[in-house]
Amino acid sequence: MIRAITFDVGGTLADGGLDKKAFMRKVVDYLSGLGYGVSPRSYRKSLDKAMGELQRLRSLGREMSFRDFYSLVLSGLGISPTEELLSALLGLYFECFISSPIPGSYEVVRALSGRYELAVISNAISPWPRRFLEAQGLKPYFRTIIISGEVGWRKPHGKVFRIALSRLGVRPHEAIHVGDSPVEDVAGAKAVGMKAVLVARGRSLLDLEVEPDAIVEDIRELPEALKALT
Numbered sequence: 668m669i670r671a672i673t674f675d676v677g678g679t680l681a682d683g684g685l686d687k688k689a690f691m692r693k694v695v696d697y698l699s700g701l702g703y704g705v706s707p708r709s710y711r712k713s714l715d716k717a718m719g720e721l722q723r724l725r726s727l728g729r730e731m732s733f734r735d736f737y738s739l740v741l742s743g744l745g746i747s748p749t750e751e752l753l754s755a756l757l758g759l760y761f762e763c764f765i766s767s768p769i770p771g772s773y774e775v776v777r778a779l780s781g782r783y784e785l786a787v788i789s790n791a792i793s794p795w796p797r798r799f800l801e802a803q804g805l806k807p808y809f810r811t812i813i814i815s816g817e818v819g820w821r822k823p824h825g826k827v828f829r830i831a832l833s834r835l836g837v838r839p840h841e842a843i844h845v846g847d848s849p850v851e852d853v854a855g856a857k858a859v860g861m862k863a864v865l866v867a868r869g870r871s872l873l874d875l876e877v878e879p880d881a882i883v884e885d886i887r888e889l890p891e892a893l894k895a896l897t
């Protein structure tokens with residue numbers, strides 16, 4: 668018996684992302700305005716170094732928080748990463764992170780909340796998934812929200828799925844994960860014993876290494892697809 672549904676956010680419930688160029692300009696201007704000798708070149712150099720460490724951790728299935736990542740960036744610029752500076756950078760990050768709900772996502776989540784326990788499992792160093800869910804009025808429908816930057820583990824590593832299952836109080840075979848990534852969402856969920864629904868949204872499905880239990884083109888097809896799995 669299926670008791671819980673877990674959702675990815677980016678690409679599944681939300682579209683959008685960070686405007687990296689705008690964010691860089693804002694960060695450089697902000698730090699320069701405080702008297703620090705930061706140029707776009709020095710910022711990119713420090714950012715690239717921090718990205719190298721982030722990618723190393725991600726290759727192990729781990730994740731950094733926004734605070735930890737931008738502490739590395741600031742330190743690479745010779746700036747002490749105080750809480751005041753990190754909070755200001757997070758504010759600038761949100762100013763440059765543009766997201767919008769995928770059509771039908773609110774209606775689907777609301778409809779399913781009456782039948783299943785719902786949770787979010789999202790890869791993000793920042794808390795933007797929670798911020799998005801709050802802004803769209805979706806947060807109350809989810810019993811728990813798991814963000815990789817907060818728990819230190821990233822999909823497709825099994826640890827992040829097991830954290831969600833533990834918080835929901837369900838066993839793997841009692842849960843279905845829904846997401847748009849064949850690797851992070853489908854392979855990750857199925858590796859721990861969950862079922863998985865892939866939200867394809869017109870993408871090619873020729874090279875799937877792990878077969879999802881169901882494929883939907885549009886999130887609005889999910890309730891019908893779940894009937895065959897539950």
